[in-house]
Amino acid sequence: MRLHVDQRHERVLALVRERGSLRVAELAAELGVSAVTLRRDVEALAGQGRVRRLHGAVVWPGDGTTAETRARREPAAENAGAARSGSAAGVVIGMIVPTTASVFADLVRGAREAVAAQGGRLVLGVSGHVDTEDAVQAGHLLPGGAEGLLVAPSWSTGAPVDGQERWLLEREVPVVLVERAAPPGSPAAALDRVRTDHAHGAAVAVGHFAALGHRRITAVLQEGPHADRILKGYRSAVRSLGLDDIRDAPSFPEHGDHESSVEHLVDAVRGRGVTAALVHGDEDAIVLVPRLQARGIRVPDDLALIAYDDEVAGLADVPLTAVAPPRRSVGEEAAKLLLRRLAERGSGQAPAPRQHIELLPELRIRSSCGTGSRAR
Template sequence: MRLHVDQRHERVLELVRARGSLRVAELAAELGVSAVTLRRDVEALAAQGKVQRMHGAVVWPGGDAADAPAAAPAADGVVIGMIVPTTKTIFADIVRGAREAVEAQGGRLVLGMSGYVDSEDPAQARHLLAGGAEGLLVAPSWFGGVPTGGQEKWLLDCEVPTVLVERSAPAGNPAAALDRVRTDRAHGAALAVSHLASLGHRSIAAVLQDGPHAAGISAGYRASVESLGLETVPGSPAIGISGQFDEPLEYLVEAIARHGVTAALVHSDEDAIVLVPRLQARGISVPGDLALIAYDDEVAALADVPLTAIAPPKRSVGELAAKLLLQRLAERRTGRVPAPRQHLELLPELRVRASCGGDRTDPSS
C-alpha cells in the first residue's frame, strides 16, 4: 500500500536515524517510490533541518558527512531524461552532445523515443521520471515545431526543470516560458540564398520537407529573397515524410524552363541526393544547369556531386541544452534564486562544396 507523504517522511527519518546515512537510490527502492519522489521528500526534510542532503545521499544531522556513502559517478549522480522523436538525422549528434555534457558532470543521460507520435511524448516522460530522472530535455513531436491544441500541457505538468530542444512556443503560449535551445534555421536559409546570389543567381527556388523545421527555413528563404531583390519564384510542393519526389521533381523542371530558375535550396541533403540523378535523367545537370545547396549536412559531402550544405550546430545544441538543464537543477538543489529563463538560438554555418559551381556573373557586363 502506498504511504501518505507524512508517513513516508516519518519512515525516511526512521531509516536515516537508524543507519546514519543512506544513498537516495537505495532509500527510494526500500520505500518503493521513484527517485524523484524521494528526492522531493529529502529536500523537504532537509529544509526543516531534520536531515542533511549530500550529493546522492542523506545523512542524519550531527553525523559525520565523511561517512556518507559515496555516490557513483553516473548511477548515483544526477539523472537527466531526454525525449527525441528519433536518433536519426540531426538528433544523433544532438543526443551525443547532451550525453557528453551530462557525463562530464558525473551524471547520466537516459533516452526516451517518441517516433513522432504526439501521445508518446507524455508516456515517455512518465517512464523517465518514474525511473529517477530529475529533469527533462525534450524535442516534442509537434509537427510544425510549435504546440497546437494544448499539446504543451503535459510539459507544464511535469514539475521538473525542462528544456525544449529544437522546438519553440509562440508568445502567449505557456510553454514559451520554458528554457529552450534551437538552431536559427531562418538564418541558415538566408545564408544559402545569399551565397547563391553572390554567385550571380537571381532566380532561386526552395524545395522543403513538411515538418518541424519547414516554417523557419521557409521564412529565412523568403526574407532573404526579398531583401536581396531577387526574382520571386512560385512556391514548391513539400517533400512529404514518406519521401514522395515526383511533384518536387516536376516543380524544379518547370521552374527552370518557365521561370529561369538556376539555383535551389533543398531540405534535406538526403532529399537533394535523391533529386540530383532524377534531374540528370531529365537533362538537367548539377551544378551546370542548377546549383544546389542542401540543408542539414548529414551526408551531403558523400553525394556523387558533393553538396554545398547548411550545417546546423547539432552537437552544440545538445551540449548547451544539457548544461542549461544542469544549471536549473543546481539552482533547485542549492536553493539559489533561478537565473532568468533563456531562449538560445545557435547559428548554422555554410559548407561550400561542388554543387554550387562557380560565379555565374557575365564577365562582359
C-alpha cells in the same frame, strides 16, 4: 499500508540521521513511494533545514565533519560531495527523442558526452514520432531515477497544438526542450530550450546564392518541424537582398515526392529563369540531381543547389554545398543547461532566468554551386 506524509517525513529523517546520506532513488524504494513523491518530501524537509539535498542524494545536516566522513565511506554521499564542488557525479538525466536515427543521433551523442563529462549518466526514451508516447516515456524515466528531462517532443510542426505540451508542465523536475519551441502565449513557452536557428541557416544559403550572382531562386522544402522557420528565413533573405523568389509550384512536397519536386525545378529553370535552389533535406537533394540531369538540367552548370541538413550531402556524386545545423552542440548545450538547473535546485539557490538559446548553423561549401556570376 501507505504512510501519511508526516509519517513519511519522520521516516525519511530517521533513515538519513542513521546513515548520514542516502540516494533519493534508494530512499524512495525503501519507503515504497515514487521518486517524484520522495523528491517532494526531501525538498520540503530541506526547506525547513532538516536535511540537505545534493544532486540525487539526501545528507544529514550535522556538524559538517561527521557528514563529510560518512560521505567518503558511501558512494551516494561521494556523489553529493562532487555536486558541491560543481560536478554532477551520479546525476541521472532522462532524454526523450522521436528516434535515434538521422539528425537525433548527434543530438543524443552531444547530450550524453556533456552529462558523462560531469560524472552523470544519460538514459534514453524513444517516442517513435508518436506525440502521446512522450509522456509515457517520461513516466518510465522519472520513477527510474531521472532527475531532469531533455525533451524533443514529437510535435509534427515543431510546436505544440491542442494541448500537446500539458504533460511537460505537470512534471516536477527541470525540463529543457531540444530543437523544439512553444509559441509565445503557450504555458510551455516559459520552459528552457536550446535549438538551431534554422531561419538563419536558410538566410545564409540565400546570401551565398546572391554572392555568386544568382538573382532568381526557388526552394523545395519538405514538411516537418523545421519547415516553417526555414521558409521564413529563406523569404526574409530573398526580400532583404532584392532577389526574385519563384514559388508558384508546391512549396512543401512530402518527403519522397520527387516527381513533384523535379517538375517544379524543371519549370523554374526553363520557364522562369531560375538559376539556384535550396533543397531540404540532403537525401531529397541527392535524388533530385540525377533526375534533373535526365531532363537536361545539370548541377551546377544550369542550376546551383544547396542542401539543408548536411548529413550526407558531401557524399553525393556532385558534392553538395549544404547548411549544417550544429546538432551535437545543441545536445551538449541543452544538457549543460539542465545540469545547471539541477545544481541550482540542489544548492537551494534562486533559479537564474529561463533561457531560450539558439545556435547558428554554418554553410559548408562544395561543388554544387559552381563559381562566378550567374546574373541574368
